[in-house]
Amino acid sequence: MFMNWKRVLLAGIISLSLVGTGYVGHDLLSTSNVSAESASANAPGHQKKALASQLDEIIKRGYIRVGMTGDYKPFTYLNPETNEYEGYDVDAAKELGKDLGVEVRFVETTWPDMMKDLQADKFDIAVGGVTRNTARQKTAYVSQGYVTFGKVPLIRAEDKDKYFTIEDINKPTVRVGVNPGGTNELFVRQYLSNANVTVVQNNLDIPHLVADGTYDVMITDTVEAMTYAKADQRLYAALTDKPFTKSEKGYMIPRGDFIYASYLEMWMDEMKLQGKFDDLYRKWIE
Template sequence: MRRTVTLSALAALLAATAAGSALAAGSAAPAAADRPHPRGTPLDKVPERGVLRVCTTGDYRPFTHRDPKTGEYSGIDIKMAADLAKSLDATPRYIATTWADLVGDLAAGRCDVGMGGVSVTLARARTVSFSEPYLTDGKTPIVRCPDERKYTTLEEIDRPGVRVVVNPGGTNEQFARAHVKKATLTVHPDNTTIFDEIIEGRADVMMTDASETRYQSKVHPELCAVHPDKPFSFSEKAYALPRGDAQFKEYVDQWVHLATHDGTYRKYEDEVMK
């Protein structure tokens, strides 16, 4: 009888201990993914301040262009920035940057998002996050139209006597330095006038994103995009975001997904490219 009572008491003690443990676990702090997001990140700050701070270079048509006379910005991604800001009950404020400084400016908190034809790279992804891509792209040549058949391969471009021009600080320069060993490579500091170097005969080739070659060949009839449908490389364009802010990235991802499927992006693209 005494053994039976002792075992029953032990069972009751174990049951009580298990119940207490379950209660304690239930009252413990929620997992990180379930915790409320602290106020103070762009998803909260942008609506509160009524301003979306957009870092952009202003020198990469058709995505971003800053008029040197008026200071006004235009381009596909400028229109997209206004759309993103509106969705957050805000207006866009454009912050001038360069290709060499864009990632650092975003990481330092100077802006909430980087926009303007930004290519996704692993080097950039070590410092910032990227939204869902909105465009597939790649490097391809742009030349004077009489030379369209002359520079169709990297081997034809990378020859002694060929003059390759590139803008500094971004993926164009990285690509050119990786593939141009025999040709003459010149870094032109102003991406808004770089195509004049080819038109005026001071350079023969520039290798840039196919989207840019299509646009520049449209506004400069003297220039031809060389096989833009079959570029030398693969890349994607997306919007650069603060690293570690999962909630803001999720919001921008959803916005990009909707904009690229409901006709918003295509509408802005058609308005700029017409």
């Protein structure tokens, strides 16, 4: 009887030891809530089911929808003679489509409507001289930059010794033309509150209106100012070596899609590494 008691005691000690070390045999302890499958699913590093990405949708449907205004040379211009888009970011978008293996379909938008059109799923990406800033990053994902620029005055060549500072422009006697809804208007509203400002709906009209004397100044980006000054000898791109501000151009997609954003950043890295952005710069800007 004494030997039987010792056997029972020894078995109890072994059982407690196994429980303490985390190993429990099914013949010693069974619990209906313990599951090897559920433990594996909750283990650190376990790969959860991948969420759907807009990138997969684009590839599956066979085309990417590219939103642009068509009014901002040299990045995007809707040529009325051909009814085709042309420019730096038009070519870049075609490179993106080629890399994805899909067709590129351009979707017209405006600067005031660009953000809400993107959020309304009217296009997959917004391009065409989109300025990177924290305001846009609050509601969308804006990529890394690919062109650096700043705000400058586009003026008549005869006035090139007249406008050197914001104070020179910020006067009631100075007539400023600006397009609505973009960073040009934001700059004008913030720094040129005393100037005689007119909002011109079609951005393409403003340089010609400056050249013919309707307005004295167009506030725009260095790249656009140089493009128009090169095309029309009556115009002069002032302060391009020392712009009022400093910013970058980027591409804008819906926020919250890590897979799509990661692909976009990788594609842009490759465009830089392979010199393709440099080629576009030489073609459209230099």
